[in-house]
Amino acid sequence: MQEITVLSPATVANVVCGFDCLGFCLEEPNDLMTVRLVDKKTVKIKHLDDYNLPLEPEKNVAGKALLAVLERIEENIGFEVEITKRIMPGSGVGSSAASAAGAVVAANKLLGERFSQNELVELAMYGEMVASGAKHADNIAPCVLGGFTLVRSVEPMDVIQIDYPTLFATIIHPQIEIKTSYAREILPKEVPLKSAIRQWSDVGSLIAGLQKGDYDLIARSLQDFIIEPVRKKLIPSFDEVKTASMKAGALGGSISGAGPSIFMFSKDLETANQIKDAMNGVYSQTGIDFKIYVSPISSKGVVKQ
Amino acid sequence: MQEITVLSPATVANVVCGFDCLGFCLEEPNDLMTVRLVDKKTVKIKHLDDYNLPLEPEKNVAGKALLAVLERIEENIGFEVEITKRIMPGSGVGSSAASAAGAVVAANKLLGERFSQNELVELAMYGEMVASGAKHADNIAPCVLGGFTLVRSVEPMDVIQIDYPTLFATIIHPQIEIKTSYAREILPKEVPLKSAIRQWSDVGSLIAGLQKGDYDLIARSLQDFIIEPVRKKLIPSFDEVKTASMKAGALGGSISGAGPSIFMFSKDLETANQIKDAMNGVYSQTGIDFKIYVSPISSKGVVKQ
Numbered sequence: 001m002q003e004i005t006v007l008s009p010a011t012v013a014n015v016v017c018g019f020d021c022l023g024f025c026l027e028e029p030n031d032l033m034t035v036r037l038v039d040k041k042t043v044k045i046k047h048l049d050d051y052n053l054p055l056e057p058e059k060n061v062a063g064k065a066l067l068a069v070l071e072r073i074e075e076n077i078g079f080e081v082e083i084t085k086r087i088m089p090g091s092g093v094g095s096s097a098a099s100a101a102g103a104v105v106a107a108n109k110l111l112g113e114r115f116s117q118n119e120l121v122e123l124a125m126y127g128e129m130v131a132s133g134a135k136h137a138d139n140i141a142p143c144v145l146g147g148f149t150l151v152r153s154v155e156p157m158d159v160i161q162i163d164y165p166t167l168f169a170t171i172i173h174p175q176i177e178i179k180t181s182y183a184r185e186i187l188p189k190e191v192p193l194k195s196a197i198r199q200w201s202d203v204g205s206l207i208a209g210l211q212k213g214d215y216d217l218i219a220r221s222l223q224d225f226i227i228e229p230v231r232k233k234l235i236p237s238f239d240e241v242k243t244a245s246m247k248a249g250a251l252g253g254s255i256s257g258a259g260p261s262i263f264m265f266s267k268d269l270e271t272a273n274q275i276k277d278a279m280n281g282v283y284s285q286t287g288i289d290f291k292i293y294v295s296p297i298s299s300k301g302v303v304k305q
Numbered sequence: 306m307q308e309i310t311v312l313s314p315a316t317v318a319n320v321v322c323g324f325d326c327l328g329f330c331l332e333e334p335n336d337l338m339t340v341r342l343v344d345k346k347t348v349k350i351k352h353l354d355d356y357n358l359p360l361e362p363e364k365n366v367a368g369k370a371l372l373a374v375l376e377r378i379e380e381n382i383g384f385e386v387e388i389t390k391r392i393m394p395g396s397g398v399g400s401s402a403a404s405a406a407g408a409v410v411a412a413n414k415l416l417g418e419r420f421s422q423n424e425l426v427e428l429a430m431y432g433e434m435v436a437s438g439a440k441h442a443d444n445i446a447p448c449v450l451g452g453f454t455l456v457r458s459v460e461p462m463d464v465i466q467i468d469y470p471t472l473f474a475t476i477i478h479p480q481i482e483i484k485t486s487y488a489r490e491i492l493p494k495e496v497p498l499k500s501a502i503r504q505w506s507d508v509g510s511l512i513a514g515l516q517k518g519d520y521d522l523i524a525r526s527l528q529d530f531i532i533e534p535v536r537k538k539l540i541p542s543f544d545e546v547k548t549a550s551m552k553a554g555a556l557g558g559s560i561s562g563a564g565p566s567i568f569m570f571s572k573d574l575e576t577a578n579q580i581k582d583a584m585n586g587v588y589s590q591t592g593i594d595f596k597i598y599v600s601p602i603s604s605k606g607v608v609k610q
Binding site: 017018019020021022150151152153158160162163187188189190191192193196197199200201202203204205206207208211212217220221226 | 322323324325326327455456457458463465467468492493494495496497498501502504505506507508509510511512513516517522525526531
């Protein structure tokens, strides 16, 4: 195989109480990427979209991830990549993770599947560092593996797949920009031990709820007393969106990644669509442009088109 | 039924990363308790052991728990209790929780099982407050329900049963006294967000490991960067016990409750006994008296004798 085209999906990280560890994979939106093997140790990037992203491999998320791949292999080969980004950068649903994960998963397929899942996540993480400056894998892990993932540790990389029942996500993306660096800056450096205990009790019970397929337990555990109260101030009408979504039948939800997107879980497509209507009702009155996606949690991650 | 005799087991709370939420039930040691219905709204306590515990119902753990039961029922009845404590008070393996849980579970059986499990945990918690002064249920929950439990919240009471594979615990009880109030005082009021994230990632993966029966994952998740470093200083030779236990094949472990007991997990009885030998080797050189228990995690909780 000399060329492969993949769909690399959007993902949600910082799943409510699971800040910096829990993420899940969506079916859409997704990026379209074609990766081609060439017989020179080089990486070339071409973007077929209008996002004006840097094309130098060192500065491009997919490019940097593929350079990391080249460092790990001995053959005198390289990659040419064509990317049609359909996940808007800065939306908070893992746009850069999709580029990085799509690139390394595609490359791995061209190389005969020689890297483990933990290695793929690690390689893609080098790409994402270009965009975020930080070493975190909670969007990359669900993009590579699909489903619901917990990144227990990045050094060494330790990604755990969590079982889960049928779940839908409704995601509203207000078209405003939140700098991830600013969203990080405003976080407290220290938190009360009491709040931390509350949070890890909820993380534990969320995992138990997901593994058992217990929707009530999932709903009870979807609380965040540490990050959400600080970051929600950056997102206009956050509380109104959440309240309207819960009224429409959401199990719970919060900020997706570092925002500005907000996601809400539900048990079925019908409820997910009702939540969409509820979000629409709130945001139509804000004067801010927005997009709403409805997607099941996808078990698949990056897939061959 | 006018009288019942139950065995109320020891329990381990503060399971490594799961401080203040995770606990599990042992088969032994356990307390022997006989509860008798009487036709007067009163509680009488008799201790058949030498621990010199207070006998006034208001000051006795089992008594206080039974007074809470009486407040919830309308009949003009009461209880007489005979307790043979075999779990040494202050050992850190839920001695007071066993008295409280044993009393309410026995009373509930005499009353025709009218309370739910969450209610039983709540009622027993009133008893334990006499001993610890704080509202926590992480010894009571596994004592009432058996197995591995997560107390997600005490107000409202929300106890979750966690699935688990075959696990043995080896527990060393150095015969020294640690005041729970002091062990609580020395805890930091605030913790770095980074450490909190690490801890809740481990709690999440520990629950996933228990639910999946994945011993490797359980072992990797058994870390505590917040409580253990502070409290281990109260326990002579803590590090040596841990190191020797890990060498003998332990999956991991830490301080039981607020100490001074230390527990270590293993996959089978043979390893649990090797850990016992290793602990024995370390503590024999300290000049401190100690006892070592080996027990599987018990699925049963309080049982009719």
